[in-house]
Amino acid sequence: MTTLTPDAPQAERATRTYPAYSRGLLARLLLNREAAVIVALVVVFLYALGNVQYFDGPLTVYNLLKEYAPILLMALPMTLIIITGEIDLSVASTLGASAAVTGVLVVEHDLSVPVAALVAIGVGALLGALNGFFVAYVGLPSLAVTIGSLALYRGLAEGLIQDKRVSGFPGELRSWPTDRIGDTQYPNVVLVIVVLAVLFGLLLHFTSFGRSVFEVGLSDEAARFSGVDVARTKLILFTLSGAVAALAGVYVALKSNSVATDTGSGFELKVIAGVLLGGVSIFGGRGALHGVIAGVLLIAVLNSALQLDGQGSEVIQIIIGLLLVGSVIASNFLPRIRALLPRRAVTPEVTTKTPDTGDHTRKVAQ
Incomplete structure (x- = not known):
C-alpha cells in the first residue's frame, strides 16, 4: 500500500482510479451489445x-419456438466455444448424423425412443x-477441422439412411417435444x-471453469501460465457441443417424424449468426449467454415476421445478413462511446505517516 508524508509531491498524491468501476451502474448495464440486442428484440417484436x-x-409464438428450438439448443455450447476463440461448423452435420442414428434404431x-435417443x-x-x-491435442485449427468433419458426419448420415427417408416414429413419444405446456403457447x-x-x-458465468473459458479466449499462453488446462477445456466444450447437437437431432427427428440425408442442413450458419449477433466476439474472450439467446430469438x-409479410427467402437472408454485419461494426463503436462518458474516480484508502501522530488511515484528497 502506498505510504505518503505531508511533504510528498503533488504527483504522488494523485487520485488513483479503477476503470472497471469508473462508470455508473446504469451505464455498465445498458451500454453493451447484449442490452442493445435485447432492446432490438423487444422493438422488432412489438413492431411486428x-x-x-x-x-x-x-x-405464431408456438411455431416460432418450435422451429428455432434446435438453433437455441446448439447456440448454448457454441457460445462457450467461440468465447475460447474457436468455432464448430460441424454442429448441423452432427445433428443430422444423430437424427439418422435415432431413426435407424427406432x-x-x-x-424404444428413450434408448435410441441416449445412444444418439x-x-x-x-x-x-x-x-x-x-483441435486441443493435435493443434489443428478448429475452422479446418470442423469443415472436414462437416462433410464427414454428413456422409455418415447418408451412409446410414442411403437414399431413403426413415419415418414412422411411435406416436406416444413422438409428439411430446411439440406438445404445449398446459394451456400456453409454449411447446x-x-x-x-x-x-x-x-x-x-x-x-x-459463475464457475472457475467459465472463468477459464474467458481466459483461454483472451490468451491461450496466459491461460496456461495461470494454471488452466487449455486442451482439456477445449475438449470438454467440443464434446458438449456434439452432445447438445445430438439432442437437437433427436428433437428434429421426432418433430418431423422423419429423417433424411439433409436433415439440419444449413443450421450451423443460423447458430453462428445468433451467437455473434448476441454479442460474442469472433476473436474470443467476450460474450454473455443472455445476449446469445436474445440474438437467436x-x-x-x-x-x-418477414415470411408472414410475404417477403421471399432472399430478402430475409439479406436483412439478417445486414443486421449481423451491423452488429459487428457496432461493437467497434460502443467502446468509443463509453470512452466519451465521464468517469467516476474511485478513491482508495491509503496509509499515511506523520511525525506527530504515527500511522493512520485516510482517503487521498482529490
Missing part, C-alpha cells in the same frame, strides 16, 4: 405485433470429442431449453 398481419395469431431395429446423444458426444481432440421443448440455458449460464422473430 402491430404491423404484420397474422403475427399476433395464437400459433424404425429399423425397434428400439452418446454418438454426438463422440463426434464432438473427435473434433476436440484434433414442451422450451422446458429443455430453459434447463440447459440455466446450466450453461451457471457454468459460464431476434433472428427467429425477423424470419417469422
